[in-house]
Amino acid sequence: MKEIEKKLQFRNIKPTSMRLLVYKVLKKKQKAISLYEIEQEFDNVDRSTIFRTLKTFQTKYLIHSVDDGTGAVKYALCDDDCTCSLNDLHVHFLCNKCGQTFCFKEVPVPIPKLPEDFSFESANFVVKGICSTCK
C-alpha cells in the first residue's frame, strides 16, 4: 500500500490513516461518489473529517468534484497528471436508474461558441441517461 502513500505525497498531502482510507474508497468505487457514500463505507468516522479530507484532496488536485444535480456533490480521483485545468475537463454521466455517476475521462467537455465577450473559465457537463449496466 506504499503506492497510495506515494500518490498523496506526490501531491503534497501528508498520508494520514484517514486520508489513506478515504483514498482507498474513492479508488475502489471508480466512480464519482458523494460524501455520504464515503461515510457509509466506515463505521465510526466523522463526516467533517471526511469533508475536510475531500477539501484537501481537491485543493491538491488529487480529486475533482461534480455537481450532478442530485443534490449532493460527488468526488472522483483525478488522473496522475491532472491539474484540473481546462484540458482535464471531461464529461460526467449520471444514470437516471441507479443514480451512479461515471467519469468519462476519455470524453472531453466540448467548448461551445459563446456570445461575444463571455469568457470560458471552466464547465460542468453532466449527461443523464441509462448506464450500460442498467440498460
Place this chain on the structure above:
Amino acid sequence: MKEIEKKLQFRNIKPTSMRLLVYKVLKKKQKAISLYEIEQEFDNVDRSTIFRTLKTFQTKYLIHSVDDGTGAVKYALCDDDCTCSLNDLHVHFLCNKCGQTFCFKEVPVPIPKLPEDFSFESANFVVKGICSTCK
C-alpha cells in the same frame, strides 16, 4: 397583462395572481434565478408557495431549471414552443464574478459520443467564466 394569462392557460396552468407575479419576475429578470431571488422580489409571499409554483411551471414546461453549482437551483422561462426535450437543451452560463446565470438559448448543448451502451436522455451543461458586463 392578458398576455401572461394566455401563456399560462396555454400550458394548462390556472393563472392565479401568485402565478402571474412569479411569471412576471422570471420574465423581467431574463436570466435563470433562484427561489431565493424570487422571494426577495416580494414582501410577504411564502417560500413554499413560490416553490410549488415553480414546480407546477416546470411540470408544464413553462420554465426549466439549471443547477449551476452555486447550491441553489435556478429557474428560467422556456420558449413558447419548448417541451424541454433534447432539442430544447441549451447551454447555461454562470458568471464567476456577479454570480448571475444566463440562458444561452441559441447555443445548443453539444452531444458528445458516449461509451457503448450508455444512452443520452438529457444533460446539464453549465459554462463558467466572466460575463460581458463584468468583463
Place this chain on the structure above:
DNA sequence: TAACTAATTGCAATACTGTTGCACTAGCTT
C-alpha cells in the same frame, strides 16, 4: 345567493447537505 368542492396558499416544522468553532489528540521537532 348559499352551499359545496377542489385547488391554492401560508405557516410551521423538518430533512438533507454542507460548513465551522472548539477542544482533544497524535505525531514530529527540539
Place this chain on the structure above:
DNA sequence: AAGCTAGTGCAACAGTATTGCAATTAGTTA
C-alpha cells in the same frame, strides 16, 4: 520530555429544499 503543528471528532449551525396541515380562495352547482 516539552512544545508545536496538523489532523480529527464532536457538536452546533447555515442554507436550500420539501412536506403536512389548516386556512383561504375560486369555481361550480343547486
